[in-house]
Amino acid sequence: AQPITHDAPAYPAEYAERYRAAGHWRGETFGGMLRERALAHPDRVAIVDPADEARGKERRAWTYGELDERADRLAAGFLAKGIGKGDRVVLQLPNVAEFFEVVFALFRIGALPVFALPAHRESEIRHFCAFTEAVAYVIPDTEAGFDHRELASKVRAEVTTLRHVFVVGDPGEHTALTDVPREPVPAEDGPRPEDLAFLQLSGGSTGVPKLIPRTHDDYIYSLRGSNEICAVDEHSVYLCALPAAHNFPLSSPGTLGALYAGARVVLTRSPSPDVAFPVIEREGVTLTGLVPPLALVWTEAAATTRYDLSSLQVLLVGGAKFSEEAARRVTPALGCTLQQVFGMAEGLVNYTRLDDPFETIVTTQGRPISPDDEIRVVDDQDNDLPVGETGHLLTRGPYTIRGYWRAPEHNATAFTEDGFYRTGDIVRRTETGHLVVEGRAKDQINRGGEKVAAEEIENHILAHPAVHDAAVVSMPDAYLGxxxxxxxxxxxxxxxxxxxxxxxxxxxxxxAAYKVPDRVEFVEEFPQTGIGKVSKKDLRAAITASLAAAG
Ligand code: J2J
Structure with missing residues (x-):
């Protein structure tokens, strides 16, 4: 079998050997994993896509056997359409069962899903398709009032590599996913464990989002580690409430972790309590993951809900800093254990442990999955700082990338020479090895877990004919942080x-709508730093003060 071109720095051989010898990388692939589960317990339910009355959809439950067969047949169909190993396919599906059918079909072939979010629009999608030279784009017909088929037509006219648009639902001028010939021929010449499995998106701090190349071996290790830490086993029921394509609900422990464990994945189109709570009751959900603003909403809604949430054992909260005050309220309100998670699509994921003392759970963002996750906390000159001091978080390890996809220039600064990823997060390490997120050095706004790269938005604003200069900064917000x-x-x-x-x-x-500035302030000129750069620190202070003054 031909290896898939990595187009990114691979793990150096000595590290790969070490991670294999430690038993972290076990030579598994996603395609193989699903096959094994399907052989072991074909009739166990893998995916539940609840009834959706508004769309006239009935509840669907696919067993492991069914998911495996669907993936196999769709893989053969994709192959027949000329989609092959190493090809990129931009995937933009909401939380529907077909998400997993498509992902596993691509995994089987060794084609690489590019995980776009449902909120992305023309600007992002065009970039993902063009930059990855994608051969296919998979969409819903309409979602949240937006017609993805029109966007697809536009992008297809511009990106010459894009040969196929597959639609879940009414295809319009494109191809219905159900019309892809589902030939019952398994794809034999599949990917190897060390091959890339997919491209994940970075939250980013640059003009265009960077792509994150993850291998089967490294990602599956993070799933196995997460399952152990979050006590996910075949009896677990994981509710996917955040957009399925995001790294958190995909892997921490997420839908893929649940499938790895032979557990059940339940989907919800909306994370709001009125939609998600009845699903928890009906499906006996045992764990789920939320961003802090949603965790707050759930905590409040739990007080008056008429739904029985007693099956819920663990609530994972991460993606942005969860305030200590809010963290303290979770267990009393929802009756489950809180697990903070501080992760990143580039790799490193930290969890508070289920048996950590309550104070640790509510005041830290957890500690790394792996004993082989290397953590450095450094000052501005990359000097290591002692435990307890606050500095830049650098990390290297068995499931953290060594470089972004096709981005050698950016990699030269985003990683140290010896392969540590510069997370851009400012943290403090405690005596127990837990990390507390204290701030951020990267030029990014974390809007309740949704990441906004300042430069990307500045570039859009600069395109306005009346604009001379633009600087995008964060401002405090009670709900989104x-x-x-x-x-x-x-x-x-x-x-x-x-x-x-x-x-x-x-x-x-x-x-994406979440990137449109929440507020625009006009000024004569920007405050400057000592070396003549825009002082974003001063701008943040100015808007914070003016919001406070306005009450
Ligand atoms: C503060 N900041 C946090 C936290 C992430 C699990 C959970 C989250 C993500 C994720 C993920 C934070 N407190 N608890 O991929 O597997 C900020 C940091 C980090 C960035 C990564 C997962 N949890 N963050 O959020 O790639 O700034 O991944 O570097 O979207 O989110 O963003 P992303």
Whole structure:
């Protein structure tokens, strides 16, 4: 079998050997894993896609045997359409059963899913398709009032490599996923454990999001480790409430962790309590993962709900800092154990342990999955700091990438010479090895778990004819933790522009709604640092002070 071209720095041989010798990398692939589970317990339910009355959909439950067969047949169909090993396929599906059918079909072939989020729009999708030279794009017909088929038509006209658009639902001018010939021929020449399995998206701090190349071996190790830490076994029922493509609900321990354990995955289209709580009751959900704003909403809703949530044993909260105050309320309100998780699609994932003292659970963001996760906390000159001091988090380990996909220049600064990933997070390490997230050095806004790269938004604003300069910073927000504030300097002599006009301009350039600035402030000039750069620190202080003054 031909190896898949990595297009990214691979793990050096000595590390790969070490991770194999330690039993972390066991030579498994996703395709093989599903096959094994299907052979071991074909009739156990793998995926539940609950009834959706609004869409006239009945509850669907696919067993491991069925999921395996569907994946196999779709894989053969994709192969017949000319989609082969190493090809990239941009996947943008909501939380529906077909997400897993498609993902495992691609895993079997060794084609690489590129995990777009449902919120992404033309600007992001065009970039993912063009940059990865994707051969196919998989979409729902409409989702949240948006017609993905129209977007697909536009992108297809621009990106010449894109030969197929597959639609779950009414295909319009494209191909229905159900029309892909489902030939019952397994793809034999599949990927190897050390091959890439997919491209995940980075939260990013640069003009365009970077792509994260993950291998079967490394990712499956993170699933096995997560399952052990979160006590996921074949009796577990994992509710996927966040968008399935995101690394947190995919792997911490997430849907793929649950499938690895032979457990049951239950999907929900919406994480709001009125949709998710009845699903928890009906399906006997035992664990789920949420971002902090949703965890707050659930904590409040639990007080008055008429649904029985007693099956819920563990609530994982991560993606953004969960305040200690909110963390303290979870167990009393929901009756389950809180597990904080501080992870990143680049690799490293930290969890508080189920048997950690309560104070540790509510005041830290956990400790690494693996004894071979190397953690450094350093000052601005990369000098290691003692335990207890706050600094930059660098990490290297058995499931952390050594470089982004096709990004050699960026890799030169995003990683140290000896392969440590510069997370951009500011942390403090405790005596017990737990990490406390204290801040962020990267130019990113964390909007309740949704990451916004300042530069990406600045570039969009700069395209406005009246704009001379733009600087996007975070501002505090009681619900999301942070929101985005765009400071704008207009061109000399330009007619006044309204905030709304800037927001509308950005939205119409076709990007995910969560990236449209929450607030726009016009100024004559930007405060500068000592060396003449825009002082974002001063801008953040200014907007924080003015919000406080406004009450
Ligand atoms: C503070 N900041 C956090 C936390 C992530 C599990 C959970 C989350 C992600 C994720 C993930 C945080 N407190 N508890 O992939 O597997 C911020 C940090 C980090 C960045 C990564 C997973 N949990 N963060 O959020 O790739 O800044 O992954 O570097 O989207 O989110 O973002 P992302």
């Amino acid at each position: 942070e929101r985005t504030c765009a400071y704008v300097v207009l061109r000399a002599g330009a007619a006044p522009v309204k905030s709304l006009a800037i927001k509308k301009f950005v939205r119409e350039r076709g990007l």
